[in-house]
Amino acid sequence: MEIISQNKVHGGWLKRYQHHSDVLNCDMTFTLFLPPQAEEQAVPVLYWLSGLECTDENFMQKAGAQRLAAELGMAIVCPDTSPRGTNLPGEHDSWDLGSSAGFYVDATEQPWESHYKMYSYVTKELPELITESFPVTDRKAISGHSMGGHGALICALKNPKAYSSVSAFAPISHPSDCPWGQKAFSHYLGNNKDNWAQFDACDLVAKSSSPIPILVDQGSADKFLSEQLKPEALTKACKDNDFALTLRMQPGYDHSYFFITSFIEDHLRYHGKALGLL
Numbered sequence: 001m002e003i004i005s006q007n008k009v010h011g012g013w014l015k016r017y018q019h020h021s022d023v024l025n026c027d028m029t030f031t032l033f034l035p036p037q038a039e040e041q042a043v044p045v046l047y048w049l050s051g052l053e054c055t056d057e058n059f060m061q062k063a064g065a066q067r068l069a070a071e072l073g074m075a076i077v078c079p080d081t082s083p084r085g086t087n088l089p090g091e092h093d094s095w096d097l098g099s100s101a102g103f104y105v106d107a108t109e110q111p112w113e114s115h116y117k118m119y120s121y122v123t124k125e126l127p128e129l130i131t132e133s134f135p136v137t138d139r140k141a142i143s144g145h146s147m148g149g150h151g152a153l154i155c156a157l158k159n160p161k162a163y164s165s166v167s168a169f170a171p172i173s174h175p176s177d178c179p180w181g182q183k184a185f186s187h188y189l190g191n192n193k194d195n196w197a198q199f200d201a202c203d204l205v206a207k208s209s210s211p212i213p214i215l216v217d218q219g220s221a222d223k224f225l226s227e228q229l230k231p232e233a234l235t236k237a238c239k240d241n242d243f244a245l246t247l248r249m250q251p252g253y254d255h256s257y258f259f260i261t262s263f264i265e266d267h268l269r270y271h272g273k274a275l276g277l278l
């Protein structure tokens with residue numbers, strides 16, 4: 001693992017690393033915020049999964065999360081959003097498939113199958129690397145935005161004991177039933193809808209026997225709301241299956257990081273409480 005950059009911020013350190021991923025079969029970058037408390041003791045970690053067209057840097061540069069994370073004593077890890085440098089056929093042709101659009105699934109189809117295993121990367125390989133390399137505890141929370149909101153939901157729903165808490169901003173709630181999700185799932189997972197259901201938050205809620213609370217913020221002026229995000233599908237799935245969903249419709253907010261920075265502190269406090277920091 002090699003350090004690419006480091007910046008002191010709010011008494012902590014923002015560090016960017018490159019490492020080889022055996023799971024993704026390529027070199028990857030991630031960005032890590034270590035709060036000042038990490039100089040004295042191990043701290044819990046919030047994993048943040050970003051959306052389409054993002055890298056590991058968008059959240060750390062735009063969300064303004066470091067001030068409160070430093071106060072709470074919470075590390076934040078941002079993985080990249082897809083494998084990199086693999087140059088598969090069609091990988092760079094559109095912004096919603098391939099590069100920056102890994103969708104946090106484990107691909108089974110060619111040509112993606114040999115690299116596009118973002119689910120295993122963010123739930124297993126990267127947390128193991130973080131835990132063995134930095135002063136962090138094994139307590140984890142997870143959140144994300146849009147494609148990353150979908151990612152956060154499925155990671156927590158598939159591993160309810162691994163994460164203390166889960167939240168999302170404008171998640172793709174039901175990818176099997178929206179154009180972004182259908183495009184990604186058909187390429188990465190093939191045409192068998194049973195395989196799609198393994199990575200769809202609404203289907204996972206319907207099948208889960210361990211209900212976990214979910215916090216979602218959604219802007220009412222989000223241009224992707226009705227066609228791609230469909231919070232009403234998540235609301236129905238949670239209602240039908242006794243999941244405690246807190247869905248906060250935020251009037252006038254769009255899909256951008258201006259929306260995320262407006263409410264990130266609520267999410268950090270929510271995770272801080274679950275992680276025992278408040």
Ligand SMILES: N[C@@H](CCC(=O)N[C@@H](CSC=O)C(=O)NCC(=O)O)C(=O)O
Nearest residue numbers: 051052053054058145146147148256257
């Ligand atoms: N090119 C798109 C807009 C892309 C976009 O809004 N990306 C979002 C995530 S969308 C779902 O996963 C994002 O986080 N962008 C990075 C940023 O820093 O804002 C279009 O045509 O509208």
